[in-house]
Amino acid sequence: MDFQLSTDQKALRAGTRELLERRFGRDALRAAVGQGPAGRPRLDRKLWRALGDAGFFCLRVPEAEGGLGLGLPEAVLVFEEAGRALLPGPLVATFLAARDVAGAATGETVVTAVDGGLVAWLDEADAVHGDTSGAVAVRSVDPLTPLHRVPAGGAPGEASGKASGQVSGEARWEAALLRAAEHLGSAARTLDLAVQYARTREQFGRPIGAFQAVQHLCADMLVRAELARAAVYAAAVTADPLEATGAELLAADAAVRNARDCLQVHGGMGFTWESDVHLHLKRAWVRSGLAGPPADAEERLARGLAGSCGP
DSSP states (O other): OOOSOOHHHHHHHHHHHHHHHHHSOHHHHHHHTTOSGGGOOOOOHHHHHHHHHTTSTTTTSOGGGTSOOOOHHHHHHHHHHHHHHTOOSOHHHHHHTTTTSTTTTTTSSOEEEEETTEEESTTTOSEEESOOTTOEEEOOSSTTOOEEEOOTTOOOOOOSTTOOOOOOHHHHHHHHHHHHHHHHHHHHHHHHHHHHHHHHOEETTEEGGGSHHHHHHHHHHHHHHHHHHHHHHHHHHHOOHHHHHHHHHHHHHHHHHHHHHHHHHHGGGGGSTTOSHHHHHHHHHHHHHHTOOHHHHHHHHHHHHHHHTOO
16 A cells, blocks of 8 residues: 555645745735734635635535545645745635635635634634634734634634534534644754754754754654554544544644754754744644643544544
């Protein structure tokens, strides 16, 4: 059995990375930080429509309905690149609404959703999955993810303006898998940043990458990222909700811990505002919060595994 990416999948990944580097490179990332009134970021609608034109949101929409007709493995690849680039916006919610909400597939409509008692980009959204009545703006640790907190009882629902409804269980575990892919992209990116810095930063006349302590940090980061990659890719192939839950737990852990270790490799430079490392850490924290408490996911995974073992 061949577990390598196909030629088409490699081309999709490369094309997505090229698109994001061109439309949302480091200069655009930095320009987006702190935009908008009262320091709240504004969603770049031109970028959103460019993503729609490139087929980002309609990737899993059947060709008969105007989409690309691809599968979960391909969706995971493009969301991995989005996580790597720290692409802002309610990507997962809009992607999952592409078949049901007019304009979502083309990037004309921005869709967000209530997750874990929080909703991201509420002020910028055209449609919302879930009841957001009584939502209160809260300060987000991630400068590129504005948040509102929803009172207890708010639950995900169908996107219809600001109305509520019910979202299928399939949509929930697919959302978990796509979040996991974003985590994976972030974990891989902070690994790259750490290795690059370790090769160029010198202390005592030697690159810091020559020191065993730094080598161990980078090696641990590599192991976490590759373990998360195996779990995310496998869940995309099997389309198993339990595997998607496990993949999100592993990928979230990799994203947070890799960002922390990347900060450690950078030393004082990693804590400066000019560095991108802290943005990856903050995004990983917020993305994990949108998924709800990790203990809940661990409990669901444990129950599912226990049930699959039989009496």
